[in-house]
Amino acid sequence: MPRNAFYAQSGGVTAVINVSAAGVIETARQYPQHIGKLYAGRNGIIGALTEDLIDTSLESDAAIAALKYTPSGAFGSCRYKLKGFDKNLAEYERLIEVFKAHDIGYFFYNGGGDSADTCLKISQLSEKLGYPLQAIHVPKTIDNDLPITDCCPGFGSVAKYVAVSIREAGYDVASMAKTSTKVFILEVMGRHAGWIAAAGGLAAAKEGDAPHLILFPEVKFDQAAFLARVDATVKKHGYCVIVASEGLQNEAGQFLSEAGAKDAFGHAQLGGLAPLLAGIVKDGLNYKYHWAVADYLQRAARHIASRTDVEQAYAVGRAAVELAVGGQSGVMPAIVRTGDAPYSWNIGVAQLSQVANVEKKMPRDFISDDGFHITEKCRAYLAPLIVGEDYPPYVDGLPAYVQLQNTAVPKLTGREFKI
């Protein structure tokens, strides 16, 4: 007898998490003998806890196919981390209660490191409680910090957005530098690792190209060295383009944007690094500057998604279902690089016990000795991930992204659950 499946999106959404959703749903529809209905959690795992399920079987094939070019989380996502068994067993028991009520035998969790941990716990709990459930994690994070997998779906598209934007802004500043802006700073995401900032480095095809400096969270900010390098770059090339990771830290290990800008902005949320750096440039060098903060634009930019990323996002979604119907649990499809040039990859299987709570950092040899750029080794790793375009359809000049009906599944547990 087929059993139903549950799918949820977790954490910050990306340009291609819906591509993975399409991979899960379309593949599930190919296995009617194993999988009955596929329910999605409205707003992620919260939808499971509150029994707020979406019946994806009511969505047309065309609507599901349209997820392949629609950014964001089509069913809603959430930032909600389940605690450990000892601290909040009630939440896990509630999940099993909801799953039982809806005869859910497959659990697909689409997220980053935290949700890999949750997914592992759920697979363990189902064993403990004797409730048969196959829990498969579907990797997703723009932070690119999951272990084992070569890269994380979502990252390649942010990487492409940042590299393209820096190339374009670099051309702009170069053409204006004679009488106007000489220093341009783009702040990008990356709280703990510099993967996204590093991707900006791909825009520099040859000596002198933008970006001229990259500021990584992995390299403590040295103001004097920074100003000296900016000044030297302006004197040599006429202008200086900088990619700065929001997670840049001072010598004391504080986020620069908090340590330096708390009074100025009146709050401690990250995202104010670029104006802070601009102020440092102005005070130290008095060059005319401009700055940009890409924020959500970078992770939502489906219009300039990497085709490689789109293909990988779909492949992990499809593989998750194939692993489940193949009887596996507590695993995650992982991207395995089989060649650099030409780039080739396939899908392998990672044990969640090896994924949960492990953060993949940028290797030190991916950052140049002076700490201000990427190495050739880093470039060889990153370059294939942004290759290819995969444009959404447009209507009247705007991308025709889909909004699903998201029809609720009738509740069966007969009780509320407070989160």
Add this chain to the structure above:
Amino acid sequence: MPRNAFYAQSGGVTAVINVSAAGVIETARQYPQHIGKLYAGRNGIIGALTEDLIDTSLESDAAIAALKYTPSGAFGSCRYKLKGFDKNLAEYERLIEVFKAHDIGYFFYNGGGDSADTCLKISQLSEKLGYPLQAIHVPKTIDNDLPITDCCPGFGSVAKYVAVSIREAGYDVASMAKTSTKVFILEVMGRHAGWIAAAGGLAAAKEGDAPHLILFPEVKFDQAAFLARVDATVKKHGYCVIVASEGLQNEAGQFLSEAGAKDAFGHAQLGGLAPLLAGIVKDGLNYKYHWAVADYLQRAARHIASRTDVEQAYAVGRAAVELAVGGQSGVMPAIVRTGDAPYSWNIGVAQLSQVANVEKKMPRDFISDDGFHITEKCRAYLAPLIVGEDYPPYVDGLPAYVQLQNTAVPKLTGREFKI
């Protein structure tokens, strides 16, 4: 006998000013009986004053064609406004000196309102001094504030970038709002007019879509009304997306970003409005927020240029040369809208005397009565300008923008000119 031509790019560059350059150069090459060599000013009009000319005849047809998909100013631009005859006749005389030395009979100036004024003065001076020169202005400005022409090349592509970005960010925030960001603010350019911010409104196809609020320079900022509207929007739709024009002013007519943030940022340059508004939202409503500042990314974003804009940018470049070889001077090709639905346009001719020093403002009836959105009339005007995509070629995942050789023309005047 053919005479040489001079072309210069002026002011802030755009995603499509090089398209106009290609239109000028390719068309000039079709009139060898009228036009000999076409020289470009290196860094705009400064190149003419300092006799730093670029010989575009040394660029291949393929390189010139590649300008059609390359953002920025291929020859360099500058922010340098020539003063009036009375205040600085020396500069005008110097221009004529350089033009004489290089037998320049055609002057093509690609810019906004200030350069239209300069172009007019040069056409007048050539008459006064008895030096035959046909001066044609080629319209360009993302500010969309030139009169007579229906729109300004460069604007449509910024408009598309902002509309696409807001649609994407809107989807992102909508899917996260349950537990995370509820208010998102995108700051866009537009110091004196809200055209670019208005374009963000195109992303809202139906009630409830992002953007929910647009803040225009034309509408004085009313903090209480703003907070009330943000709060009501979050309560009704779960989230609120805001497009804010950098030129937003307080009741006293000061730029909000200067009046409010001078102490905080330590400088008065515009571009810090979004974090300021975010702080107002936090203090007043305590919603979790994010903000982005697009800055140069918006005007350099050739990767998502409007095909309509690209076609118009080329058409005005081509028309400029045709007007010149047709004997005209002191004029500007203007885009004439001949139909809204379906959109149609052709190229007319505007007298520079009617263009110079006239700024086209957003009509009041383009802004909704409450001051927070665009009207249907505005939508009907803006919508066609973002229609169509015109993707650049990509190599290794990055747009293959061209860099010209920009070979200098030997100097002939025998004297330096200090600017």
